[in-house]
Amino acid sequence: MEVVAVRRGAVRSVVVAGLLVLGVTGASGVSGASGAPAVFGKGRSGPEADVAYHGRVSLERGRLRVWLVPQNEGPAGLPNATLRVRLSADLADRQELAEGCVRAGLREVMCETGALPLHGRGRHIGLLLALKEPVPEVVVRIDTWWNGGASDRDLSNNQHAVLALDTGDAYAF
Structure with a gap:
């Protein structure tokens, strides 16, 4: 079983600070009408980093497993980032x-990555999510919700959409 080891309380401050910066109201975890993360680095004067996620998802009898490793290809390290996992099905109540993760809506979970050193990996993040009801398939969207204002020119490696069928098979991204 994959487990995430994250500093106690750190994700809370990151997510809350991000919500306050964005002016998010309610529990949906989105900003404005578009739902796009407003603090993602475009037009920011912060460092440049290339955050990437690699992992796998599997669905079996209403239980979704998400395992991933955040990476940073540089050119600067990041002290922390927050990734978002969005589902096409409702989560169970x-x-x-895992420690360092919070629920951000009916279909969303956010997790702290921890430090992402230059050309290094962050913490392994493992989630076992119960769905409200079993479904034959679920689309899992993974992206960076907050990265401390760093710019990221290559969004293709940190924005993923994975279709997982209720077979128990692992789907890699």
């Missing part, structure tokens, strides 16, 4: 999330 009660979830036991």
Whole structure:
């Protein structure tokens, strides 16, 4: 079983600070009408980093497993980032999330990556999410929600959409 080891309380401050900066109201975790993360680096004067996520998802009998490793290809390191996992199906009301992760809506979870050193990897993040009801398939969208104002010119490696069928098979991204 994959487990995430994250500093206690760190994701709370990152997510809350991000929500305050964006002026988000309610529990949906989105900003404005578009739902796009407003603090993602375009037009920012912060460092440049290339955040990437690699991992796999699997769905079996209403239980979704998400395992991933955040990476940073540089040219600067990041002290922290927040990734967002969005689903095409509702999450069950009660979830036991890994430390460093919070629920951000009916279909969203956000997790702290921890430090992303230059040309290095962050913490392994493992989620076991219960869906509200079993579904034959679910689309899992993974992206960076907050990265401390760094610019990222290559969004193709940190924005993923994965279709997982209810077979128990792992789908890599």
